[in-house]
Amino acid sequence: MSDERTLDLLEAKIEELRQLNSEDGIDLSGEITKLEAKLLDLRRELYSNLSDWERVGIARNPKRPYSLDYIQALFSDFYELHGDRVFGDDLALIAGIARFDDQPVVVVAQQKGRSTEENKQRFFGMARPQGYRKAKRALELAERFGFPAITLIDTPGAYPGLESEESNIGGAIADSLLTMTQLKVPILSVVIGEGGSGGALAIAVADRVLMLENAIYSVISPEGAAAILWKNKEQAKDAAVALNLTADHLHDLGLIDEVVPEPLGGAQRDFGRTSADLKAALTRHLDELRGLKLSELLDARYARYRAVGRFQERESGGA
Amino acid sequence: MAIFRDRQYLRVNVDKSPDESLWMKCKSCGELIFKRRVRENNNICPNCNEYFFLTAEERIEFLVDEGSYQDITKPIIANDPLMFVDRKPYCERLEEAQEKTGLTDAILVGRAAINELPVVIGVMDFRFIGGSMGSVVGEQICHGIETAIKDGLPFLLVSSSGGARLQEGLFSLLQMAKTAAVRGKLAEAGLPFISIMTYPTSGGVQASIASLGDVIIAERGAMIGFAGRRVIQHTIAQELPSDYQTDAFAFEHGAIDRVVKRENMRDELSLLLGFFAEVT
Helix, strand or coil: CCCCCCCCHHHHHHHHHHHHHHHHHCCCCCHHHHHHHHHHHHHHHHHHCCHHHHHHHHHHCCCCCCCHHHHHHHHHEEEEEECCCCCCCCCCCEEEEEECEEEEEEEEEEEECCHHHHHHHHHHHHCCCHHHHHHHHHHHHHHCCCCCCCEEECCCCCCCCHHHCCCCCHHHHHHHHHHHHCCCCEEEEEEEEEEEHHHCCCCCCEEEEEEEECCECCCHHHHHHHHHHHHHHHHHHHHHHHHHCCCHHHHHHHCCCCCCCCCCCCHHHHHHHHHHHHHHEEEEEHHHHHHCCCHHHHHHHHHHHHHCCEEEECCCCCC | CCCCCCCCCCCCCCCCCCCCCEEECCCCCCCCCEHHHHHHHECCCCCCCECCCCCCHHHHHHHHHCCCCCEHHHHHHHECCCCCCCCHHHHHHHHHHHHHHCCCCCEEEEEEEECEEEEEEECCCCHHHHHHCCCHHHHHHHHHHHHHHHHHCCCCEEEECCCCCHHHHHHHCHHHHHHHHHHHHHHHHCCCEEEEEEEEEHHHHCCCCCHHHCCCECCCCCCCEECHHHHHHCCCCCCCCCCCHHHHHHHHHHCCCCECCHHHHHHHHHHHHHHHHHEE
C-alpha cells in the first residue's frame, strides 16, 4: 500500500521526465505513459477503499481547498463584512455579500489559515464568540434584504480558550442556532472539510445540508471521543468508525441531503471539477428552495429539525 | 457578591449509591449527620452548608408545591441508532443507567405548581450518563415546551448535563438545533422560558437550550461553560484561573442573570413567575 507522499514523488518524477522530453528532444513518451498508468493505478488503490480514519486525514489535509478558495470559485464580487459591532472581528469566521449566478447572497464560512502566520490570525478556523455574533449579524442582513444564505463549514470546533468563555461562547452558539431556525430566507450549508461539533452546527442549521465526499461532521473529534469514552487517545481510529462521521454514513442515516463527489485523492486534485460540481448542486437546491413560499420554506425547516432524533416507544413494564 | 463563598467550585457530592442507613458522613466537613435532617434541609449539609447532589426526583420535590407534580414524560427510550460501542456497548450503558436511576433517560418532564403558579418543568438528572442530551432528552424538552404552549404556561428547565450524548453521534449534536427551534415557538406564543443552570451545565446543553432562557438563573455551586478544563488543556494548553466556569465566573462575565442559593430557589422562581403570570 502506497501513501500519498509516494504518489506525490511519483508525480514529480513524471513531471521531470516530461520536461526532459520537451527540452532535450529525447523521446520518453513511452516511459511517461507507463508511469502515468502506474500512478493512476496506485491512486485508485489508495483512495477507492478509504477507511473512515483515512477520510479524517483527507478532511484535515492542509492542501485541501478552504472556504476562500470555494468563495472565489463559486461566487463573484465577494464583499467581506467585518466585526460583530460589540467586541471585535474574528478572522476564523468570515462573512460577506457576494453574487451567486448574478444573484446577491450572503456567505458565512469558517476559514483556516495556510501558514503559521495566517493561522495565528485565523485561529486554525476555530471561531470565538465575536465570530458567531458576526455570522448572526450577516444572516440577519440576508433576511432583511431577502438574500439567500450560503454557509461553508470547515472547523475543528469553536475556539475553546479562556477568552471564548469570558464572552460566553455557549450563548453565542445558542443564539446563532435560534436565529438560523427562524431566518426568513433560504439557507444552504456545505461541510467542505471538518464539521467539528457545536462550533460547526452554529452556522449549519439550514434547509439543505450538503457534504463534500471526504468531509467529516461529528459531535466530537475522534481524538476527543477516544480520550473521553475509551480513556485512550490512541483509539481515535475506533472512535472515527463508531461516530459515523463520514459524508456517506451521514447520508445513509438521513442526516444530510447530498454528498458532492470529489476526485480520487481529494478536492485539491481537481479543484475545478469539485467546485463546478458543488456549484451545480447548490444551484439545483437553491432553485428548489426559491420555488417555495416563505411559509412552506419555514415549515419545512422546522419540521426537519423537530423530527431529528431516533428513539422508540418504551415497552410497558420495563424501564 | 456575598453569595459567592469563595472562588472555587462548591464541591458537589454525586455519590448516590442506594444505602439504607439512617446516617451519612458529609464528604466536605466529615460530620456524621442524620439523613432525614439533610433531606429536610434541601440536601444541604446542616453543619457546613455543603450542597449535596440532587436527583431529578429530589429536585422536583424541593422545587414544586407538594403533590402538584404530574409527570408527562413521554414513554420513549433511546434506541442506539449507531450501535455504538466504546469500552462498553451503548445499549448496556443505557440499561445500567436505567437500572441505577429508575429513569428512562436523563430527564423528567411534568406539570407542576410553584407557590401555586402553574408551570411545565423539565429536570435533568446527572446520574444518567452524565445528564447528556441525546435523541430522547431532546425530544422530552421539545415535548415539555409544546405542552407549555398548548396549556399557555411558562416553561422551566433545570439543567444538569455534561453536554451532548456522544454515543448518538450527530443525532445528539442536532438536538441542539431541535431544542432551539422549538424554543422559538414558545417565544412566538408569548410564553416565558426560565432556564435554571445547576452543577454542571456545559457543552452542547449550555451552547443551546440552557442559554436561550428569557431569564437564566444559576444555582449556587453550578458549573457553567462550553469547553471543559480538560478540553482546553488538551487542545491549547492554556493556563486557566481557579474560578474558571464557576457560577461566579459566569455571573461576572454576564452570561447569566442571577446566582441563587438552593434554599431560596423556590421563592425566587415564584417571585419571577408572578411577573409573567400577569401577561400569560
